[in-house]
Amino acid sequence: MNRRFFSQLLAMGAGSLGLWQDRVRGDEEPAQVPAGASPAIQSGAGGKSEPVNVTDFQMLAKVALPPATYDYITTGSTDEVTLRENVAAFQRLRLLPPLLTGVAEVDTSTTVLKQPIALPILLAPVAGQSLYHPHGGLASARAAAAAKTIMGVSSSVGHSVEEIAAASSGPKWFQLYMPKDRAVAKRLVERAERTGFKAIVLTVDLGERKDADKRNRFALPESTLRKHLRDIGFDIPDRMTYAQMMAFNDQAWDLTMSWKEFDWLRSITKLPLLIKGVLRADDAKKAVAIGLDGIIVSNHGGRRLDGVPASIDQLPSIVKAVNGRAEILLDSGIRRGTDVFKAIALGAKAVLIGRPYAWGLAADGEAGVSKVLELLREELVSAMLASGCQNVAGIKRDLVMS
Numbered sequence: 001m002n003r004r005f006f007s008q009l010l011a012m013g014a015g016s017l018g019l020w021q022d023r024v025r026g027d028e029e030p031a032q033v034p035a036g037a038s039p040a041i042q043s044g045a046g047g048k049s050e051p052v053n054v055t056d057f058q059m060l061a062k063v064a065l066p067p068a069t070y071d072y073i074t075t076g077s078t079d080e081v082t083l084r085e086n087v088a089a090f091q092r093l094r095l096l097p098p099l100l101t102g103v104a105e106v107d108t109s110t111t112v113l114k115q116p117i118a119l120p121i122l123l124a125p126v127a128g129q130s131l132y133h134p135h136g137g138l139a140s141a142r143a144a145a146a147a148k149t150i151m152g153v154s155s156s157v158g159h160s161v162e163e164i165a166a167a168s169s170g171p172k173w174f175q176l177y178m179p180k181d182r183a184v185a186k187r188l189v190e191r192a193e194r195t196g197f198k199a200i201v202l203t204v205d206l207g208e209r210k211d212a213d214k215r216n217r218f219a220l221p222e223s224t225l226r227k228h229l230r231d232i233g234f235d236i237p238d239r240m241t242y243a244q245m246m247a248f249n250d251q252a253w254d255l256t257m258s259w260k261e262f263d264w265l266r267s268i269t270k271l272p273l274l275i276k277g278v279l280r281a282d283d284a285k286k287a288v289a290i291g292l293d294g295i296i297v298s299n300h301g302g303r304r305l306d307g308v309p310a311s312i313d314q315l316p317s318i319v320k321a322v323n324g325r326a327e328i329l330l331d332s333g334i335r336r337g338t339d340v341f342k343a344i345a346l347g348a349k350a351v352l353i354g355r356p357y358a359w360g361l362a363a364d365g366e367a368g369v370s371k372v373l374e375l376l377r378e379e380l381v382s383a384m385l386a387s388g389c390q391n392v393a394g395i396k397r398d399l400v401m402s
C-alpha cells in the first residue's frame with residue numbers, strides 16, 4: 001500500500017469510515033484534497049472525524065477513486081455553466097420561516113406515485129456504479145431500501161435488473177435508455193416489471209459532451225462493458241472483441257426518439273411511466289396530455305447540453321403548467337437538506353440525488369450511501385423544525401422567497 005496515500009486517508013477520517021483497503025492500491029498516486037474541504041474532515045486526527053455533509057463525501061470519493069472515475073462522476077458538460085448554476089440557483093433562494101410555531105417533531109414521510117417512502121429524497125439513476133465500489137448498485141439499492149426510499153436504477157448501473165432485485169426488496173424504478181432494437185427494449189421492460197420494479201423512467205435529454213471524460217479517455221473496461229451489454233439483453237458472443245463491443249455500443253441506443261415512444265411503452269407495460277429531463281413548461285404539458293404519471297424536472301445534473309437553466313429555476317413554471325395533473329419530481333444540484341426543502345416548497349413532490357450518493361458509494365459503499373441520505377434527512381428535519389413544518393405537506397410555497 002502507498003504509505004502516503006494511507007496516511008492521507010487516515011488524516012482525513014476515511015479510516016473511521018471503514019474504507020475498504022483493497023481499493024487503496026500501491027500503484028496509485030493520492031488525489032489532492034480539494035480546496036475548501038470541510039474542517040471536520042481535515043482535522044480528523046487519529047481518523048476519528050466523520051463526514052458532516054455531502055461535500056465531505058465528495059472529498060472522500062476524490063481520495064478513494066482513480067482520478068478519471070472521480071471526474072466521470074463529478075464533472076459536467078463543456079464549460080460546466082449548468083453544473084455550477086444548479087448549485088448556485090439553490091443557494092440564491094432565500095428561506096423565510098415564521099417564528100414561534102411550537103413544532104417539536106416532524107414527519108418526513110410522503111408518497112410518490114402512491115408509494116409510501118420515509119423521506120422525500122430518492123436515488124437518481126446513476127450509471128457505472130460497479131466502478132465506484134465493488135458492491136456497486138447492489139449497495140445503493142440496499143441503502144435505499146434501508147432508508148425506506150426509492151432507487152431509480154439506471155439501465156447502465158452495472159448490474160442486471162434481476163441482480164438488483166435480488167439484492168433489495170425495496171421500491172425501485174427502472175430507468176430506460178432506449179435500445180434501437182425494440183425487441184430488446186421490450187424484453188428489458190418486461191424483465192423489470194417481472195422482477196418487481198414499480199415504474200419506468202424514460203430519460204430523454206441529450207447533448208452530453210464532457211471534456212474531462214474525453215481528456216481522460218474514460219471508457220468502461222472490457223469486462224464491465226461486456227456485462228453491461230449482456231445485462232441489457234444484447235446478444236454479445238465471447239468472440240466479440242473490445243473494439244467490436246465499443247462499436248456495437250456506439251450504435252445500439254436510440255437517440256432520435258419522439259413522444260410516440262411513450263405510446264409504445266404504454267402498449268407493452270402496465271407500470272407507471274415517468275419522463276426524465278423536462279425543463280420546459282410546454283414539454284410538461286405534453287407529458288400530461290399523453291397521460292404520463294410523473295415528470296422529473298432535470299438537466300441531468302449539468303451532464304447534458306451545457307447552458308440550460310438550473311432545474312430549480314424551471315420548477316415554478318412547470319408546476320403551474322401541470323396544475324396537479326401529474327406528480328413532479330426534481331433533481332440536479334441538491335447538496336443540502338435545505339435544497340430538498342426549497343424544491344418541495346416550490347412544488348416538487350420529492351427530489352432525487354445523483355452525485356451525492358455516488359460519492360457516498362465511492363467513499364464507503366452501502367454505509368456511505370446510507371450516511372449521505374441520513375445527513376440530508378437531518379438537514380431537512382432541521383429546516384422543517386425551524387420553519388414550523390410538521391410534515392412534508394406543511395412545506396408551503398411562502399416559506400421560500402421569490
Ligand SMILES: Cc1cc2nc3c(=O)[nH]c(=O)nc-3n(C[C@H](O)[C@H](O)[C@H](O)COP(=O)(O)O)c2cc1C
Pocket residue numbers: 072073074086124125126127128154155156157175203276298299300301302303331332333334352353354355356358
Ligand atoms: C455518474 C453519473 C451517472 C449518471 N447516469 C445516469 C443514467 O444512467 N441515467 C440517467 O437518467 N441519469 C443519469 N445521471 C443523471 C442523474 O440521474 C441525475 O439526473 C443527476 O445526477 C442529478 O444531479 P446531481 O448529480 O447534481 O444530483 C447520472 C449522473 C451521474 C452523476
